[in-house]
Amino acid sequence: xxxxxxxxxxxxxxxxxxxxxxxxxxxxxxxxxxxxxxxxxxxxxxxxxxxxxxxxxxxxxxxxxxxxxxxxxxxxxxxxxxxxxxxxxxxxxxxxxxxxxxxxxxxxxxxxxxxxxxxxxxxxxxxxxxxxxxxxxxxxxxxxxxxxxxxxxxxxxxxxxxxxxxxxxxxxxxxxxxxxxxxxxxxxxxxxxxxxxxxxxxxxxxxxxxxxxxxx
Amino acid sequence: xxxxxxxxxxxxxxxxxxxxxxxxxxxxxxxxxxxxxxxxxxxxxxxxxxxxxxxxxxxxxxxxxxxxxxxxxxxxxxxxxxxxxxxxxxxxxxxxxxxxxxxxxxx
Numbered sequence: 001x002x003x004x005x006x007x008x009x010x011x012x013x014x015x016x017x018x019x020x021x022x023x024x025x026x027x028x029x030x031x032x033x034x035x036x037x038x039x040x041x042x043x044x045x046x047x048x049x050x051x052x053x054x055x056x057x058x059x060x061x062x063x064x065x066x067x068x069x070x071x072x073x074x075x076x077x078x079x080x081x082x083x084x085x086x087x088x089x090x091x092x093x094x095x096x097x098x099x100x101x102x103x104x105x106x107x108x109x110x111x112x113x114x115x116x117x118x119x120x121x122x123x124x125x126x127x128x129x130x131x132x133x134x135x136x137x138x139x140x141x142x143x144x145x146x147x148x149x150x151x152x153x154x155x156x157x158x159x160x161x162x163x164x165x166x167x168x169x170x171x172x173x174x175x176x177x178x179x180x181x182x183x184x185x186x187x188x189x190x191x192x193x194x195x196x197x198x199x200x201x202x203x204x205x206x207x208x209x210x211x212x213x214x215x216x
Numbered sequence: 217x218x219x220x221x222x223x224x225x226x227x228x229x230x231x232x233x234x235x236x237x238x239x240x241x242x243x244x245x246x247x248x249x250x251x252x253x254x255x256x257x258x259x260x261x262x263x264x265x266x267x268x269x270x271x272x273x274x275x276x277x278x279x280x281x282x283x284x285x286x287x288x289x290x291x292x293x294x295x296x297x298x299x300x301x302x303x304x305x306x307x308x309x310x311x312x313x314x315x316x317x318x319x320x321x322x323x
Contacts (some may be wrong), residue, residue, distance in 0.1 A: 030299030207267035
């Protein structure tokens with residue numbers, strides 16, 4: 001297949017190619033919306049059915065670590081946007097710098113999340129894979145459900161973060177190769193879309209899990 | 217590593233400059249503070265409404281500016297919007313079912 005100026009011959013122009021690439025990624029993200037959407041639906045039904053239990057469970061999550069993690073993830077979206085911008089301008093060193101910053105922030109997010117999980121496990125509030133569940137007082141069943149959803153939804157989100165950090169690492173490595181760079185410039189936009197989508201999921205997860213009721 | 221510069225790819229507009237991104241970022245942080253703040257106030261059912269409204273605004277900022285939907289072709293808009301419309305059908309359909317069972321269900 002011939003390659004002229006970075007665009008493959010079935011496309012009329014590099015612009016058309018780029019549009020097709022981006023559209024494909026948006027279609028993938030649409031399937032991701034519905035994938036996470038199923039879990040948000042389950043959450044909605046059980047929050048309706050076990051309203052008080054969800055309130056009690058939410059109060060046991062670490063609000064400040066959750067807020068800090070939201071801050072970290074929003075910051076990583078800024079560095080990702082700047083990396084994509086640098087890539088579009090053809091500035092490879094700046095691209096790599098911002099990709100590495102995004103990797104660092106993403107790893108920090110996972111570290112904080114891991115610390116939260118560990119703390120919940122020690123408190124008997126991480127009811128997953130046979131881990132003990134300790135709850136004194138009413139609504140034990142509902143709280144168990146809430147915490148299971150908490151682990152399931154944040155766990156699935158964390159898995160997306162792990163995949164994202166892996167992709168970012170590959171891109172940071174490839175970004176230093178001029179030949180690959182010339183052919184695959186719009187891949188950075190695709191990576192950016194993925195990373196921002198993961199941020200988008202967290203934007204909804206955070207208030208729904210951590211902020212149900214914090215009134216004194 | 218050497219800085220290799222080549223002209224920007226045609227047809228991939230990135231009109232958003234660094235200043236726009238930083239402004240959006242600061243707005244997102246302000247909205248984060250707002251959503252945490254409202255959780256501490258007694259608003260009854262409006263706590264959930266406020267949390268969702270703020271999350272929607274934050275999500276919209278991310279999608280329009282960080283994900284460049286603002287500058288994307290119409291077809292991309294259609295795909296992005298349809299994913300949320302299908303999600304809305306899923307959520308509204310299931311929740312009205314559970315709500316109706318409780319309100320009109322057999323006693």
